[in-house]
Amino acid sequence: MTTRPVLELRRVSAHYGPIQVLREVSLQIQPGEIVCLLGGNASGKTTTLKTILGYVVPTHGDVVFDGQRVNGLPTQRLVALGLSMVPENRRLFQRMTVRENLELGCYLRMDRAEIAADLDRVFTLFPRMADRIDQRAGTLSGGEQQMVAVARALMARPKVLLMDEPSMGLAPVLVEQNFEIIRQVNQQGTTILVVEQNANMALSIADRGYVLQTGAIVLAGSARELLDDPQMRAAYLGEM
Structure with missing residues (x-):
């Protein structure tokens, strides 16, 4: 028996004016998971977070949190429902x-x-x-x-903790400490979505991951599957 996702994007597209920045993005986060959303600059990671948090309203598709469609709800309302965020650069x-x-x-x-x-x-x-x-x-x-x-x-x-680039601006030893903290928070019962460029570090603690490229999901799977994927290794894990 599968549990209902606590957070789900269902074929979400988003635009800034005439420019499409998300292209039918679908992802699911089950209660108790750490899921990472990976990708380079301008891949759509930040826009995905803004869409979850209500700053950007989808032009197509749905954001579903704890079984409720929440497209465009005010951020304060989403926080009250159980979403919380650790922003980039703290x-x-x-x-x-x-x-x-x-x-x-x-x-x-x-x-x-x-x-x-x-x-x-x-x-x-x-x-x-x-x-x-x-x-x-x-x-x-x-x-x-x-x-x-x-x-x-x-x-x-929070029911789901969103983390935007938690490794940014930290020395390597602090990055490792920070991701160990993320692991500990999760072990205490908090579901976590980590948006990160450091694919190796994020996948080392995640259950599953998604990879965004130019606004679309191009890879998805368990952390182990992504670490072993040749396309992933060439593009994001430093092996050419």
């Missing part, structure tokens, strides 16, 4: 403290006791943040800022 409020950034992650929630429990959870996941709770986010290292960005998204208690 985008913290630099002059605000770590605590204030985390509080912004749960601004739609009213369950104060559960919020306190989730704060304890992120401190368990990121012990360093507890020591920097009253420090301004802009004074943290790049790796620490990434931790705060992930923790802020988790404070929304």
